[in-house]
Amino acid sequence: MEQRLNGGNAADVMSPQKRSALSRSLKMTPISVFGCFRPNVGQCCQQCTPDSLSRHHKxxxxxxxxxxxxxxxxxxxxxxxxxxxxxxxxxxxxxxxxxxxxxxxxxxxxxxxxxxxxxxxxxxxxxxxxxxxxxxxxxxxxxxxxxxxxxxxxxxxxxxxxxxxxxxxxxxxxxxxxxxxxxxxxxxxxxxxxxxxxxxxxxxxxxxxxxxxxxxxxxxxxxxxxxxxxxxxxxxxxxxxxxxxxxxxxxxxxxxxxxxxxxxxxxxxxxxxxxxxxxxxxxxxxxxxxxxxxxxxxxxxxxxxxxxxxxxxxxxxxxxxxxxxxxxxxGSLFRWLLSLLWRKxxxxxxxxxxxxxxxxxxxxxGRCRGLEWRPLQDLLLPVILCKSTESVFGQRKISWLLPSRRASEATAEPTHRESELSIGIAVHLIFSATSCMAVMSTNLLSSLLLYRHHKGASMSVLCRDVTWLTKELLFRNKDVGFGGSLAEVLRYSLALLGPHLIIAAVPLRQDPLIVPRPTPAAALHFFLQAQIVTHTFILEAVGACAVSAMLFEIAATGVTSKVRPDSADGDKVKGDVEFDVVLCQSELTEKALQLCHLLPPGFRPPCQSSQSFAVDAIDSLVRCGILIMEEVQRNSPVCDSWKREGMLTWTPTDELYQSDSDCEDEDLCSYKVGQPNHCPDMLLFLCNMLAGRLRVLSWTTSFLDHLYAPLPEEHFVSQLCFHLREIANKKKEHYESCSQEATRAAVGTLKDLGVLMEEQREGGVFLGVTPLFQSAENRQKLHRFISQYIYN
The missing domain is CATH 3.40.1130 (Glycerol-3-phosphate (1)-acyltransferase)
Structure with missing residues (x-):
């Protein structure tokens, strides 16, 4: 059952105190854009539990x-x-x-x-x-x-x-x-x-x-x-x-x-x-x-x-x-309760x-595909160490999500298959619970300020982007937790994010400037708020990072660029630069496949194969207008059913999963990088969604250079957080890559990748670098592999 976002529910929007500068600017945009339909979310997986879906559908x-x-x-x-x-x-x-x-x-x-x-x-x-x-x-x-x-x-x-x-x-x-x-x-x-x-x-x-x-x-x-x-x-x-x-x-x-x-x-x-x-x-x-x-x-x-x-x-x-x-x-609960007496x-x-x-x-x-999961070392190490150009097919096994029972169980350890099924069910539930979370107005605005306007934007620009992003979320069947007019939603979200914003109002200008505060607390707050938007755009984000990796590879060969004919007036360029390069579909899909193995649990549907997810990631960029399909010149018409050799190749009738198109050669597509009119910098916006987590992995490789002996796990995580904060302070940006949650997820990924190994000692679990990555050359290869997906 779909419901209108303006459906007469006054409690959807709580109007905070109005600010004069914001009120003047919001009068310029009295558009009631949220008259769309609210999607029905929360249905169970059709592939894993079809009987439950039909049972409770009515x-x-x-x-x-x-x-x-x-x-x-x-x-x-x-x-x-x-x-x-x-x-x-x-x-x-x-x-x-x-x-x-x-x-x-x-x-x-x-x-x-x-x-x-x-x-x-x-x-x-x-x-x-x-x-x-x-x-x-x-x-x-x-x-x-x-x-x-x-x-x-x-x-x-x-x-x-x-x-x-x-x-x-x-x-x-x-x-x-x-x-x-x-x-x-x-x-x-x-x-x-x-x-x-x-x-x-x-x-x-x-x-x-x-x-x-x-x-x-x-x-x-x-x-x-x-x-x-x-x-x-x-x-x-x-x-x-x-x-x-x-x-x-x-x-x-x-x-x-x-x-x-x-x-x-x-x-x-x-x-x-x-x-x-x-x-x-x-x-x-x-x-x-x-x-x-x-x-x-x-x-x-x-x-x-x-x-x-x-x-x-x-x-x-x-x-x-x-x-x-x-x-x-x-113990501080009672003091917190007392503070509620004068809190709004x-x-x-x-x-x-x-x-x-x-x-x-x-x-x-067994539809959660637990039997197809493979260690991350088998999936990515050959590519990272340049021993293979193609990654191995399979699902990433997240071993740290269900650690081995050392002393908590007296019974025997579960079998390999049982452990994988338990991990598969846990990952499926993390994804399902995250998928049915609504996007709130603060989530939406935080993602725009962190991923697109990290240097600030005017109120009119934010109004335009909020309208566009809300429609994109609803198009992807994602519920939003707000309603009402655009002016009410923006005023409400800006009031909640006020401690982390700088609102600069110029007397002669009725359009104030909204700038995120350049502090670690503000960046971490925006990063946590924007995660649900990243989850919604995960297909597009993976595809955009794959395009970035392809551009990173060909950058050394000299990339030519041209300006759109309708965007230049003499020597002054009005439009944006468009790369004059052609990207192969198979190579883009391979890059997306390798990247999806690095994603933390909950972002990718566990019941979908990695190959299918990578193909969907590239197709999503075509729908967005970031990739433009290039026409391939053919020597024969498309409708010609004959082979180039002049004869047909028939398949046995008892072979399963065959179709009439199997006798034709598969034509690989090529793409050009475009810039959609509704969001010219959408490629950068999507790449930034995953840049924070990828940057944690990239910075961690430099931390391993200073690790000379195994450390207790908690001590290792605390020292790594301190190292990440030092790098961010030196760069005076990217503070969102210093969060405790992202650091722990990075440590878990490096464990699965075979970079870090666990040692059981008297003082607990110790983490150290594996012999394979004690080589500076291999750590440099790992750093290059991760850094290629970070848009620069």
């Missing part, structure tokens, strides 16, 4: 246009009562009227102790006394007893739900949810499906927002995996009464908890008991650190063992105008719950 987004609802706007119509008193306590009445499902924990601890995997772990644990009975086993896992006894108390859930709604009213201007998506979830819940919600971790608020949205819409509140250590005993007790599964007190991080011998078996058994009770779960995944993938692997293991019949996975897209800044140290709400939140799909269907069919 209930997902196909009902009446219920539109978006702000769950913070509660009035007397949401209760069964009316009157002036009801209007003052309607929030409390609404919370009391929401349905809460029971959560029994009477026999959960016994079920965990009777689990075979827990018994095997206790048998190999030296701390467990020999011949211990059931009471001895209970004593051995006493440290996990509070986690096992985690429950959902209806009283505490209603109290916390009411408090969260009051708190969020001071944090956000509104929390918008698509009511059309809840029809399929209610239907799946009525059928008895076990729902597991998966979201991409951005803030501590993610899981709280998801639970509150489900609670307000009378769905079962899930048990939440919370990967942050909570030291306050009162707060731990409160969180465990509303279904929050915390880390053990002895573990500071989730990685430390996984190193405990009993943690993995106990947590797997707890998940099994929760699913047997019919409870829902929510898991947060991270594409940079790989957090959350282990929990998905545990759920898939239960299905493989037939301990659980099936699971319905629900990707959740959570989009923020401004991601709330909260310290992971929960900032930004909106848009939440999309995607269509549920069966994990059993994806696992049994």
């Amino acid at each position: 209930n997902f987004g196909q009902g009446p246009a219920l539109g978006f609802h702000n769950i913070l706007c509660v009035n007397e119509t949401h209760t069964r009562y009316r009157g002036w008193l009801v209007r003052r306590v309607c929030g409390m009445l609404f919370v009391c009227g929401c349905e809460v499902f029971p959560s029994p924990v009477c026999s959960r601890r016994e079920g965990v102790c009777e689990s075979n995997r827990v018994k095997e772990a206790l048998a190999t644990d030296p701390k467990t006394p020999e011949g211990a009975d059931s009471q001895g086993q209970l004593k051995s896992i006493s440290s996990f007893r509070p986690i096992i006894n985690t429950c959902i108390s209806p009283f505490f859930l209603r109290c916390v739900g009411w408090a969260m709604m009051k708190m969020f009213c001071s944090v956000f201007g509104g929390i918008q949810v698509n009511l059309n998506h809840f029809v399929a979830l209610h239907r799946a819940s009525e059928e008895g499906s076990l729902l597991v919600y998966v979201y991409v971790r951005q803030s501590i608020m993610d899981s709280v927002l998801l639970s509150l949205v489900l609670f307000c819409n009378n769905l079962r509140v899930p048990y939440t995996i919370f990967p942050v250590q909570v030291s306050n005993s009162f707060l731990r007790s409160l969180l465990q009464k509303i279904g929050v599964i915390l880390l053990p007190p002895s573990a500071a991080t989730e990685q430390d908890a996984e190193m405990e011998k009993l943690y993995g078996p106990v947590m797997t058994s707890v998940i099994r008991e929760l699913l047997h009770e019919g409870q829902a779960l929510s898991v947060g995944v991270s594409a940079e650190s790989g957090q959350g993938a282990r929990w998905l692997a545990r759920i898939r293991q239960l299905i493989k063992e037939k301990s659980v019949p099936d699971i319905s996975l629900v990707p959740v897209g959570i989009s923020y105008d401004c991601v709330p800044e909260m310290h992971t140290q929960v 709400p900032e930004g909106m939140v848009r939440i999309h719950l995607a269509q549920p799909f069966s994990l059993q269907e994806m696992y049994a069919s």
